[in-house]
Amino acid sequence: MDFSIEDIVEDLNDLDLAILHLLHAGNNDPVRGKVAFQKEVFLIADYIETIREQAGFIPHTLGPFSESAENGVRNLKSLGLVEEKYHEYHITPNGIAVLSKARSAFTDEQIEAIQGYKEFLNDLSRDEILLFFYVSYPDFTEKSAVYERVTRKRIPAAISLYNKEKVSLEKAAFLAGLPAEKFLDSECS
Incomplete structure (x- = not known):
């Protein structure tokens, strides 16, 4: 079954959008691995209350972990918006298209913070x-x-x-x- 971009956009929650913003930040540079992904989303959740509520981070074997974020990226992969190559998460062209059509869930300041968290941790x-x-x-x-x-x-x-x-x-x-x-x-x- 094919979904239109509009159908996909309608079904995304704020956590999904935060993940897409994260992957789009820094000229679409990939997020390097699950540890970096979880910790970058944790910093976003620490800053944006709606993401904190949706992510529900808990102590885990490698520090803060969100099953919701893990499920979110898996869902975005199944929709063709994200792909995982060599243990790195990349936004796809469809992911960029969906993000450009999505409602503005975040302020410019919050989007800049997402970019900053990625720049801070990604290398x-x-x-x-x-x-x-x-x-x-x-x-x-x-x-x-x-x-x-x-x-x-x-x-x-x-x-x-x-x-x-x-x-x-x-x-x-x-x-x-x-x-x-x-x-x-x-x-x-």
Whole structure:
């Protein structure tokens, strides 16, 4: 059965639209893997209340996880709006067409924030992403399968985040679990 773009647009919820905006952000750059996808959607949900309610993030084996977001991207793939290649999520031309026809669910400021979250996380390693979330959102660590391993390597990961200019000196020191002066000493050695 074929669906028209208008039929698809009518059936999308705000979480679906947020996922499409995320994948469209940054010149349609793909989202690199499930961990990055979940954490980027988490930041969107942390900022936009309707997405927070629809996503329903819970603590999971790799930090914050939303079954609704997972089901949403799967549904968007089945509609031909998203494709997954080499563990990366891409928006398709049909996804772009649907997004351009969809009602404006978000303000310009919210769309800019979605773009910013993607820019922030999309080029980080899995351990850098997990460290950022484990330290910044400790309520989501209780079921983590890799918390101990990630936090054992927290200083090099925090240095990398700082050197990539992803976080301030204060945030990098916080992620490393060190006072700023000690962090600077470890960063220089």
